[in-house]
Amino acid sequence: MTAGLPPDAIGGLHEKALAQLDPAHRDFFEGGAGRETALAENVRAFGRLALLPRVLRGAGPPDTTVELPGARAATPVLVAPTAFHRLAHPDGERATARAAAAAGTVLITAMAATTAVRDVVAAAREVRADASVWFQLYLQPRADVTDALVRRAEEAGCTALVVTADSPVFGRRARDDRNGFHDLPPGYAAENMRDLPGAAPGTTLDIAMSPALSWDDLRRLRERTALPVLVKGVLHPDDARIAIGEGVAGLIVSNHGGRQLDAAPATVEALPRIAEAVAGRVPVLLDGGVRSGADVVAALALGATAVGVGRPVLWGLAAEGEAGVARVLAELAEQTAHVLTLCGARDCADLDRGQVVVRGRWGVADR
Numbered sequence: 001m002t003a004g005l006p007p008d009a010i011g012g013l014h015e016k017a018l019a020q021l022d023p024a025h026r027d028f029f030e031g032g033a034g035r036e037t038a039l040a041e042n043v044r045a046f047g048r049l050a051l052l053p054r055v056l057r058g059a060g061p062p063d064t065t066v067e068l069p070g071a072r073a074a075t076p077v078l079v080a081p082t083a084f085h086r087l088a089h090p091d092g093e094r095a096t097a098r099a100a101a102a103a104g105t106v107l108i109t110a111m112a113a114t115t116a117v118r119d120v121v122a123a124a125r126e127v128r129a130d131a132s133v134w135f136q137l138y139l140q141p142r143a144d145v146t147d148a149l150v151r152r153a154e155e156a157g158c159t160a161l162v163v164t165a166d167s168p169v170f171g172r173r174a175r176d177d178r179n180g181f182h183d184l185p186p187g188y189a190a191e192n193m194r195d196l197p198g199a200a201p202g203t204t205l206d207i208a209m210s211p212a213l214s215w216d217d218l219r220r221l222r223e224r225t226a227l228p229v230l231v232k233g234v235l236h237p238d239d240a241r242i243a244i245g246e247g248v249a250g251l252i253v254s255n256h257g258g259r260q261l262d263a264a265p266a267t268v269e270a271l272p273r274i275a276e277a278v279a280g281r282v283p284v285l286l287d288g289g290v291r292s293g294a295d296v297v298a299a300l301a302l303g304a305t306a307v308g309v310g311r312p313v314l315w316g317l318a319a320e321g322e323a324g325v326a327r328v329l330a331e332l333a334e335q336t337a338h339v340l341t342l343c344g345a346r347d348c349a350d351l352d353r354g355q356v357v358v359r360g361r362w363g364v365a366d367r
């Protein structure tokens with residue numbers, strides 16, 4: 001069930017979450033597209049990496065803060081946007097927001113959240129007045145719908161927008177097909193989608209995905225908001241270059257947790273080429289398969305400024321609500337600081353690509 005996970009705090013919460021969740025919701029949270037190859041590879045690819053520590057550098061305890069567009073985070077571990085938190089726990093996104101704020105990190109709240117963005121930001125700001133919440137957006141084919149969503153995110157106090165670009169169409173997920181899980185159950189709604197242009201008062205619009213969207217739509221968005229815009233779901237270095245030309249504030253290397261293109265590579269394998277293409281011009285973030293501090297540090301060494309975690313947060317939420325999310329974030333933050341110390345790093349940027357090696361392929365044969 002939890003094969004491959006060590007018996008640590010996060011592993012324990014995973015097990016507890018699996019036991020507690022309704023089976024169809026568990027499959028929605030856990031599952032991926034197609035044969036779930038990308039889903040498994042995200043985790044396995046980290047397992048293939050080893051870290052080469054530097055010694056006697058007099059680094060002292062590491063400073064783990066990171067500067068990001070519209071945010072300063074106490075740890076390089078952010079909460080990736082995931083849909084439908086109220087299916088994991090009745091407190092839903094409010095609980096996640098409170099835990100992320102308490103951890104001093106960024107919550108990227110999903111357009112498909114079961115709590116409206118203004119309530120998510122308010123929950124975070126109750127805990128910490130300067131909490132940073134970013135809004136994840138699927139550009140809508142109707143520009144007036146996109147505009148209304150952006151105004152909501154701005155008015156709520158979000159400090160950046162994250163445009164998910166890896167979903168020209170919804171991924172095909174066998175588990176959801178088997179369970180007939182294609183909609184929220186009665187009593188739950190994608191609250192951000194309520195009362196938008198084209199929807200009858202009080203009703204919610206479906207989130208549309210469209211393969212007709214292009215960089216023109218992204219440019220249009222940028223012209224209509226002062227918020228920094230990050231693009232999520234970039235895997236090709238040429239797209240990273242285009243995105244920078246379009247003035248994005250950051251990139252998120254992601255394969256949507258293996259839920260979209262199953263043939264996509266593991267994100268940590270895509271990262272070095274993206275980092276090379278970006279060459280430090282904007283922050284590069286990564287999500288997919290991050291399960292430990294060593295994974296975080298490997299991603300940082302390969303060029304990421306920070307990482308996002310999706311499923312581990314949902315495990316914490318499903319198992320223990322706000323306290324569970326707090327435990328997951330604290331565990332990852334502590335592990336990250338510990339591994340940075342063991343690697344002799346002063347801070348999250350004090351690492352280089354040469355400190356990451358591929359197990360079994362490094363050593364005598366390579367010298």
Ligand SMILES: Cc1cc2nc3c(=O)[nH]c(=O)nc-3n(C[C@H](O)[C@H](O)[C@H](O)COP(=O)(O)O)c2cc1C
Pocket residue numbers: 028029030042080081082083110111112136164232254255256257258259287288289290308309310311312
């Ligand atoms: C249940 C679930 C729902 C998700 N919903 C969204 C979403 O609404 N928007 C989005 O951009 N990404 C979504 N993602 C993808 C995550 O943002 C992130 O890319 C992925 O979960 C990272 O991989 P990890 O779960 O291995 O940490 C979702 C992922 C999961 C597992």
Ligand SMILES: CCCCC(=O)C(=O)O
Pocket residue numbers: 083112207256259
């Ligand atoms: C329209 C809901 C989007 C959820 C999502 O992105 C996912 O399940 O991966």
